[in-house]
Amino acid sequence: NPWYGGGGLFPQFYDHSCPKAKEIVQSIVAQAVARETRMAASLVRLHFHDCFVKGCDASVLLDNSTTIVSEKDSNPNKNSIRGFEVVDQIKAALEATCPGTVSCADILALAARDSTILVGGPYWDVPLGRRDSLGASIQGSNNGIPAPNNTLPTIITKFKRLGLNVVDVVALSGGHTIGLSRCTSFRQRLYNQSGNGLADNTLDVSYAAQLRQGCPRSGGDNNLFPLDVVTSTKFDNYYFKNILAGRGLLSSDEVLLTKSAETAALVKAYADDVHLFFQHFAQSMVNMGNIMPLTGSKGEIRKNCRRLNNFH
Numbered sequence: 001n002p003w004y005g006g007g008g009l010f011p012q013f014y015d016h017s018c019p020k021a022k023e024i025v026q027s028i029v030a031q032a033v034a035r036e037t038r039m040a041a042s043l044v045r046l047h048f049h050d051c052f053v054k055g056c057d058a059s060v061l062l063d064n065s066t067t068i069v070s071e072k073d074s075n076p077n078k079n080s081i082r083g084f085e086v087v088d089q090i091k092a093a094l095e096a097t098c099p100g101t102v103s104c105a106d107i108l109a110l111a112a113r114d115s116t117i118l119v120g121g122p123y124w125d126v127p128l129g130r131r132d133s134l135g136a137s138i139q140g141s142n143n144g145i146p147a148p149n150n151t152l153p154t155i156i157t158k159f160k161r162l163g164l165n166v167v168d169v170v171a172l173s174g175g176h177t178i179g180l181s182r183c184t185s186f187r188q189r190l191y192n193q194s195g196n197g198l199a200d201n202t203l204d205v206s207y208a209a210q211l212r213q214g215c216p217r218s219g220g221d222n223n224l225f226p227l228d229v230v231t232s233t234k235f236d237n238y239y240f241k242n243i244l245a246g247r248g249l250l251s252s253d254e255v256l257l258t259k260s261a262e263t264a265a266l267v268k269a270y271a272d273d274v275h276l277f278f279q280h281f282a283q284s285m286v287n288m289g290n291i292m293p294l295t296g297s298k299g300e301i302r303k304n305c306r307r308l309n310n311f312h
């Protein structure tokens with residue numbers, strides 16, 4: 001059955017139990033993105049950081065409590081991940097319309113898709129029916145989410161563990177066509193990359209000089225820079241064109257071109273053909289969204305995405 005993806009999810013899951021679910025999510029995401037364009041990027045990333053830790057189960061949304069050590073304080077998330085207030089607003093609207101029905105994990109998957117479309121990216125049908133976790137894993141967040149200074153083999157391994165392949169690595173890295181990064185995530189490339197005090201030689205010289213302006217050797221850790229230096233608020237394929245021009249921001253972006261012929265061929269193909277990128281991005285988002293969902297009677301449908309129903 002083509003409607004069923006991995007894990008038994010399907011797009012019509014709420015068609016009878018909460019027919020307005022998709023519209024409600026879309027309208028609140030649209031308001032949030034209208035207020036601040038970057039929120040589209042933040043919501044796409046939130047789904048990624050959920051799925052890479054124990055699967056797409058909304059574990060990333062849980063706050064600290066007596067029984068929960070929140071993933072929000074992990075290295076990849078601390079001072080970086082955002083969008084929780086928008087998820088709260090969506091959840092409150094859904095609880096008012098169909099109480100106890102739509103999971104926080106499905107909210108993240110729908111919000112990521114709606115965000116992508118709102119900034120010019122592709123549409124895909126979102127398989128639904130995920131349930132919410134009864135726990136979080138800060139250790140899983142620290143170890144499972146790729147870091148910007150990981151080698152390409154490490155990044156590929158972190159994807160493969162979750163059933164994702166090299167096409168998924170490159171297509172999903174294209175998520176960096178929108179949004180911002182802190183100086184601290186790429187500073188290493190600007191100074192002393194190889195112990196000689198010089199910038200990473202794969203960086204375009206004038207781009208490196210421009211980055212050094214706002215990202216000094218020390219201080220300014222939280223200064224923000226576009227991941228796509230050309231069109232950071234539009235979902236397009238400039239991310240890949242930038243990599244070809246030595247203007248990829250993160251080391252993890254740049255290595256896609258220089259450390260493997262297979263990933264380099266994909267970078268070039270996506271830079272040449274935005275439709276191919278959109279098609280692969282949509283499919284890879286579905287693949288990522290299918291990572292280890294909780295279904296049936298596993299987990300629960302949280303009433304408040306920040307805490308378990310049985311909280312202390």
Ligand code: HEM
Nearest residue numbers: 041042045048080146147148172175179180181182185252
């Ligand atoms: C391939 C491995 C990846 C690495 C190493 C990586 C790393 C990073 C880093 C370091 C940042 C900046 C964080 C900060 O400084 O605050 C970032 C931002 C971002 N990432 Fe990734 N990422 C990866 C894959 C992905 C994937 C798969 C997606 C989604 C499909 C994604 C979407 C985003 C978005 C949209 C932002 C901007 C968020 C915002 O502006 O709030 N990334 N990523």
Ligand SMILES: [Ca+2]
Nearest residue numbers: 050053055059
């Ligand atoms: Ca998770």
